[in-house]
Amino acid sequence: xxxxxxxxxxxxxxxxxxxxxxxxxxxxxxxxxxxxxxxxxxxxxxxxxxxxxxxxxxxxxxxxxxxxxxxxxxxxxxxxxxxxxxxxxxxxxxxxxxxxxxxxxxxxxxxxxxxxxxxxxxxxxxxxxxxxxxxxxxxxxxxxxxxxxxxxxx
Numbered sequence: 001x002x003x004x005x006x007x008x009x010x011x012x013x014x015x016x017x018x019x020x021x022x023x024x025x026x027x028x029x030x031x032x033x034x035x036x037x038x039x040x041x042x043x044x045x046x047x048x049x050x051x052x053x054x055x056x057x058x059x060x061x062x063x064x065x066x067x068x069x070x071x072x073x074x075x076x077x078x079x080x081x082x083x084x085x086x087x088x089x090x091x092x093x094x095x096x097x098x099x100x101x102x103x104x105x106x107x108x109x110x111x112x113x114x115x116x117x118x119x120x121x122x123x124x125x126x127x128x129x130x131x132x133x134x135x136x137x138x139x140x141x142x143x144x145x146x147x148x149x150x151x152x153x154x
Contacts, residue, residue, distance in 0.1 A: 030141060033141065033143075034140065034141070036087040036090065036091075037136065037143060040090075040091060040136065041122060041123070041124060041136060042121055042122055043072075043073065043119065043121065044071075044072075044073040044119060044120055044121035045067070045069055045071060045072045045073065045099065045118070045119050046069070046070050046071035046072075046116070046117070046118045046119075047067040047068050047069040047070050047071070047099065047116075047117055048067065048068045048070065048114055048115070048116055048117070049065055049066070049067055049068075049111050049112065049113055049114060049115045049117060050066050050067065050068045050098070050113065050114075051065070051066035051113065052064075052065055052066075052108065052111065052112075052113060053065075053066070054108075058089075060089045060090075060102065061089035061090070061102035062102075062105075063102065063103050063104065063105055063107075063108035064100055064101065064102050064103065065100070065101050065103055065107075065108070065111065065117075066098060066099075066100050067098065067099045067100075067101065067117055068097065068098055069096070069097050069098065069099055072096060072099075073121065089102055090102050090143050101135075102143070102144065103135065103144070104134070104144045104145050104146040105146065106133065106134065106145075106146065107126065107128075107133045107134065107135060107145075110128055110131065110133045111128045111133075115128050115129055116128075116129060119135065123135075124136040124137070124138060124145075
């Protein structure tokens, strides 16, 4: 009986600390997610859509755009650990001249190859041929605007 109580105590102790560890990992993941979303919200760029891709098997980045940049602000942010030029699957840069972004179906359908796109700093939208389309979700822990397609940092 004494051995049973010791084993039960150890199991409870390990369970308690693993729950605490899980909470900390979740909190750190949210912090990283939010810093990348903040970076993309504050980023200003202009470019031309060079590719549109659909990945039928993908869950998160089903619709992606490749933008050949003609103007890019805030390059200095890339040195920041949390604001690297790569945050898969939501965005990544190729040599500071190509930006690959995951978008929702509405933005994807709203652009064509060779369209001029502009994103203003501190904006959740992208202007395509002078039409404003939602790019980022207003909700804090979601990336894409369409909640059916958005996956949070979880």
